[in-house]
Amino acid sequence: MKISCVVPAFNEGARVAAVLKVIVGHELIDEVIVVNDGSSDNSKDVLKKIKGIRLISYKKNQGKSHAVKLGIEAAKNEWIMMMDSDLSGLKKRHITHMIEPIKKGVVDVTMAVWENSMSICKFVGFDIFAGERVFKKSMIKNLSRLDKLPGFGLEVFLNEIMIKNKFRIGAIKLDNVFSTPKRAKFGFWDGVWRMLKMSRDIVKVISIRGVVRQFFAILALRKIV
Numbered sequence: 447m448k449i450s451c452v453v454p455a456f457n458e459g460a461r462v463a464a465v466l467k468v469i470v471g472h473e474l475i476d477e478v479i480v481v482n483d484g485s486s487d488n489s490k491d492v493l494k495k496i497k498g499i500r501l502i503s504y505k506k507n508q509g510k511s512h513a514v515k516l517g518i519e520a521a522k523n524e525w526i527m528m529m530d531s532d533l534s535g536l537k538k539r540h541i542t543h544m545i546e547p548i549k550k551g552v553v554d555v556t557m558a559v560w561e562n563s564m565s566i567c568k569f570v571g572f573d574i575f576a577g578e579r580v581f582k583k584s585m586i587k588n589l590s591r592l593d594k595l596p597g598f599g600l601e602v603f604l605n606e607i608m609i610k611n612k613f614r615i616g617a618i619k620l621d622n623v624f625s626t627p628k629r630a631k632f633g634f635w636d637g638v639w640r641m642l643k644m645s646r647d648i649v650k651v652i653s654i655r656g657v658v659r660q661f662f663a664i665l666a667l668r669k670i671v
Contacts, residue, residue, distance in 0.1 A: 447474075447525060447548070447549055448476040448523040448524075448525065449475055449476055449523060449525040449526070449527050449545065449580070450475075450476060450477045450478075450517075450521035450522060450523040450526055451469050451478045451527040451528075451529055452479050452481065452514055452517030452518060452521065452526060452527070452528055452529070453466065453469070453478065453479070453481070453517070453529050453530070453531050454480075454483055454510050454513035454514050454530070454531065455480060455481065455482050455483060455493070456482075456483040456484065456507055456510070456513075456531075457485045457489060458531040458532050459485070459488040459489040459492045460487075461533070461534070461626060462480070462489060462493065462531040462532075463492055463496060464534070465529065465531050465532075465536055466478065466480065466531075468536045468540075468541065469541060470497075470498040470499060471498060472541050472542075474542060474549075475527070477500060477522060477523065478498060478499045479499070479500045479517045479520050479521060480493055480499045480500070480502070480517075481502045481503075481513040482501065482502065482504070483507055483508060483509070483510070483512070483513040484504055484505055484506045484507030484508060485507075486507075490503055500520065502516055508597075509595075509597030509598070510597055510598060510600055511592045511593070511595040511596070511597060511598075511599060511603075512592065512593055514600055515589050515590075515592035518583055518586070518589060519589060521583065523583075524582055524584065525548075525581075525583070526580070526582070526583050527541075527544065527545070527579070527580045528577055528579045528580075529578055530578060530625065532625060532626040532631065533560075533578075533624065533626070534623070534626060535620075535622045535624055536620070536623050537623075540618075543618050543620075544558065544578065544618050545580055547616040547669075547671040548580055548616070552614070552616065553614040553615060553616035553671060554582075554608075554613040554614045554615070555579065555580060555581040555582075555608055555613050555616070556579060556580045556581075556615070556617070556618050556671075557572060557573070557574075557576055557579045557615060557616070557617055557618070558573065558576045558617075558618050559571060559572055559573045559576060559617055559618065559620065560573065560576060560620055560623055560624060560625045561620065561624050562624045562625060562627075563576065563625075570661075570665060571617050571619070571670075572665070572668055573617075574605055574657070574660050574664060575601050575602070576601065576625075577600075577601060578620065579601075579604065581604070581608075585604075585607055585608075585613075586604075586607065591603075595647075595651060596646075596647035597643070597644075598643065598644040598647035598648060599647045599648060599650060599651040602652050602656070603651055606652065608664070608667070609663040609664065609667065615664055615668050615669060616671040617668050
């Protein structure tokens with residue numbers, strides 16, 4: 447089971463190196479593809495210095511969905527791991543925990559739960575918005591569809607595929623792993639605006655009612671691993 451890890455990065459020069467230090471060289475990861483999504487900070491310079499990655503970089507920010515699409519297209523393996531570049535506390539054991547249930551044939555896909563996921567997500571044991579996932583490339587029949595998604599519509603789009611195909615879903619708790627809040631990265635007001643934009647993008651893809659539907663559908667498909 448060879449896995450390609452796709453890491454989209456936008457203005458994560460302060461955090462991406464720590465994430466990649468965990469992923470690069472992991473025994474279960476065959477290749478690491480980092481997509482620098484038009485960063486305006488020092489991300490590109492930081493990434494150029496990191497060995498063991500395949501770097502895709504372009505000047506204009508086009509959003510996470512497009513960045514991940516390019517990463518998946520470039521991947522040489524059927525199995526894909528998606529990993530965000532703004533995590534703190536990530537350890538090699540977390541990578542292993544995301545992959546092992548699939549290797550053992552217990553589940554078809556895995557998705558993460560952060561330490562700072564919403565309380566309801568932590569209570570039920572899964573987070574429908576988390577970007578850390580492992581799945582087969584062939585799950586997405588037409589990758590060009592990702593280019594039609596709004597910038598933050600990727601995760602709920604993938605959820606729809608998982609639900610439609612009734613995949614066995616393994617929700618993996620990444621203990622002591624935190625997703626950096628947007629207000630911490632961009633400042634309070636800019637962070638609030640970006641959170642509102644993310645919410646708008648999600649609603650564009652599946653609607654508010656769709657969020658509730660996905661929540662209960664994944665609850666029914668989730669396997670304890």
